[in-house]
Amino acid sequence: MKHKLVPVAAAIFAALTSYNVAAESGTDVLTDGWEVHGYGSMNFRMVEGESVDTEYGKPDYKTAGTHGKSTNQVEFVIKKHTEHQNGVWSDFVVRSEYGNGNSYAYSSSGSQKDNTTAQFEVKESYVEMGGISYLGEDTSIWAGQRYLNRSAGILSGEFWKQSSGVGAGVQTKLAGNTAGLAVVTADADGTIEQKDDDGNFVERKTLTSVDFYYYGVKALGGSFDFDLKLMSQANQDSDSDSGLGASITYNRDYYGLDGWTQTAIAYGEGVAQNRGVNFGGWSGGDDNAESIFLTSYGVLNISDNWQMGSELTYFAALDELFTAKDLKRYIVAVRPTYKVNDNLRLEMTASYGHEEGAEGYWGRSGDAVESDIINLELASVFTVNADYFGRPQIKPYVSYIKADDEASAGIIGIKNGDDEVVVGVHTEIWF
Incomplete structure (x- = not known):
């Protein structure tokens, strides 16, 4: 016989758990999830049994080896992506970084620092939204702190555009191509927390860049990207408070062969002297500051086993650059690689870098006015995928750096003589 309490309990449960289902709302969430990406660069490198705090002029286009000084650089990018019933979507992006620029080989005791400064940072934190009906299906808006539109040389590793x-900012489609407008600000590195002789904080030298960009224009067997940046700086003299930067980037195959290249020309003046379109807290200049920047880099697929990365970069003052008259820098670098099997790649890197300027720039005279640097490197790469960009990888290497004289060698961190041998193991992953 059925127990009399069963239907009573069922009725109570139904009353407690039932609810009215509202009509479907456009703001209802369809998908909501997290993505995690990142980068790691761990470089164990030694010179005569000592860790060293130099990159041998690599950020100044003098060398192109694996000897970056970060012993333990870790980066995480976390993105929360949400899509709604009405087609609206949003991304919340946070990029954190630890160890960039630290050259010490730390043990497990105490906190790890960049010399004496703690070095965990949040480098990006912004929200982007798109699919809003009154803005258009192809339009998105964003706000916060971010790296916008970065490009870097393949062997120098230098970000020349960002x-x-x-x-x-706002980004949309015009004639099928990506178009955008953004306003980005950064306080000048040298004025953050700076005080005068009386202990008062100095006026902020806030930098501003108004960016216009138009990307993906198909022509001449490839595509073109156009950038224009109007820069200004607060609390500066009238001859050093503005600047203009512009660049044209051409993307295509490897000069008609199998592979890819990115070729660019950029112009900068005043506050935009640093390669024209390279904006951040490091920006600044005056009416005499004017530069031209040319670069072309990419990867050639030679055969099933051979690939080659290459970079040619020229950076020079049209008048004055970083207060130096007639400053010129250029580098020619190649990195052929041979795939032994799916998990082993052999690499050879060769670069020639040159710098010169007018007598007395940055206090230099004699042999130090002009320098030529040769960098030769051999490496074996243990990896899960022996393609040129196969990662993760563990890369033992020997790098030989030679300057044309001891004065030039001292400028890039060589302690004794005009040459140096660096032995290291570079570990790298991105995901």
Whole structure:
């Protein structure tokens, strides 16, 4: 016989758990999830049994070896992506970084620092939204702190184009191509927390860049990207408070062969002297500051086993650059690689870098006015995928750096004589 309490309990449970289902709302969440990406660069390198705090002029286009000084650089990018019933989507992006620029080989005791400064940072934190009906299906808006539109040389590793700071922007499609407008600000590195002789904080030298960009224009067997940046700086003299930067980038195969290249020309003046379109807290200049920047880099697929990366970069003052008259820098670098099997790649890197300027620039005279640097490197790469960009990888290497004289060698961190041998193991992963 059925127990009399069963239907009573069922009725109570139904009353407690039932609810009215509202009509479907456009703001209902369809998908909501997290993505985690990142980068790691761990470089164990020694010179005569000692760790060293130099990159041998690599950020100044003098060398192209694996000897970056970060012993333990870790980066995480976390993105929360949400899509709604009405087609609206949003991304919340946070990029954190630890150890960039630290050259010490730390043990497990105490906190790890960049010399004496703690070095965990949040480098990006912004929200981007798109699919809003009154803005258009192809339009998105963003605000916060971010790296906007970065490009870097393949062997120098230098970001020649970026806007790094706090700001906001809008991006859409025009004639099928990507178009955008952004305003990005950054306080000048040398004035943050700076005080005068009386202990008062100095006026902020806040930098601002108004970015216009138009990307993906198909022509001449490839595509073109156009950038224009109007820069200004607060609390500066009238002859050093503005600047203009512009660049044209051409993307295509490897000069008609199998592979890819990115070729660019950039112009900068005033506050935009640093390669024209390279904006951040490091920006600044005056009416005499004017530069031209040319670069071309990419990867050639030679055969099933052979690939080659290459970079040619020229960076020079049209008048004055970083207060130096007639400053010129250029580098020619190649990195052929041979795939032994799926998990082993052999690499050879060769670069020639040159720098010169007018007598007396940055206090230099004699042999130090002009320098030529040769960098030769051999490496074996243990990896899960022996393609040129196969990662993760563990890369033992020997790098030989030679300057044309001891004065030039001392400028890039060589302690004794005009040459140096660096022995290291570089570990790298991105995901």
